Amino acid sequence: MNDLAVRQAIQRDKLPDNVQWENRFEIRSETSNRVYVIAQNKQKRHWGCSCPSYRVRRYCKHLKTLGLPCLEKPHEVGRIEQ
Numbered sequence: 267m268n269d270l271a272v273r274q275a276i277q278r279d280k281l282p283d284n285v286q287w288e289n290r291f292e293i294r295s296e297t298s299n300r301v302y303v304i305a306q307n308k309q310k311r312h313w314g315c316s317c318p319s320y321r322v323r324r325y326c327k328h329l330k331t332l333g334l335p336c337l338e339k340p341h342e343v344g345r346i347e348q
């Protein structure tokens with residue numbers, strides 16, 4: 267996927283912002299019934315995931331599949347229509 271696909275996913279499945287995170291949306295795990303939340307950090311501008319791999323290593327296949335950088339590297343996906 268690419269930034270356009272991420273913008274479309276945010277527009278389609280947007281969750282409310284919280285204190286630290288915006289552009290939040292849910293993804294479904296391909297290997298289980300779990301649902302994870304992808305989001306962008308409001309201040310540092312990097313992307314994160316709620317899955318165990320990201321929590322421990324700041325790296326996961328969900329971000330990679332979406333084409334988003336791991337390891338807290340800031341990344342903008344462009345303007346999101348509200």
Ligand SMILES: [Zn+2]
Binds near residue numbers: 316317318320326328
């Ligand atoms: Zn993940």
